[in-house]
Amino acid sequence: MVEKVPMTASGFAALEVELKERQTVHRPRIIEQIAEARSHGDLSENAEYHAAKEEQSHNEGRISEIEDKLARADIIDISKLSGDTIKFGATVTLIDEDTEKKTVWQIVGEPEADAKNGRISITSPLARALIGKSKGTSVEVVAPGGSKAYEITKVEWR
Structure with missing residues (x-):
């Protein structure tokens, strides 16, 4: 297949x-x-x-x-997606719980991932940690550079 x-x-x-x-x-x-x-x-x-x-x-x-x-x-088609739960296509606003730095990421497919432009692959550690979560939730991401904690402040579909 x-x-x-x-x-x-x-x-x-x-x-x-x-x-x-x-x-x-x-x-x-x-x-x-x-x-x-x-x-x-x-x-x-x-x-x-x-x-x-x-x-x-x-x-x-x-x-x-x-x-x-x-x-x-x-x-x-992201325009047909909605809801509070993070899934493919969502644009997510995060606050780093250590530095208070705000970042915005859209979860996309691997071929179109481009971190410089705020697009992360669905297979990335951050995206995998975010999938299924919703606004107001804290997530811990274990990445090659170590663990980071983020608060999800917004989930959008654009």
């Missing part, structure tokens, strides 16, 4: 954009670089050629990875 990858509609769209760019912009550019490097002669000591081939390998690997994720995507 094929394992589905939970994803928001915006995450799915972002992967489609990246795939198209890699196929229509990066791929032709890399092919051109390889052709140019080949014209310089001896390939055994041609650093430009080897660098372009390595970039091509990386690009084709990423294309395959994106195609796989898109094929297995289970798109979840």
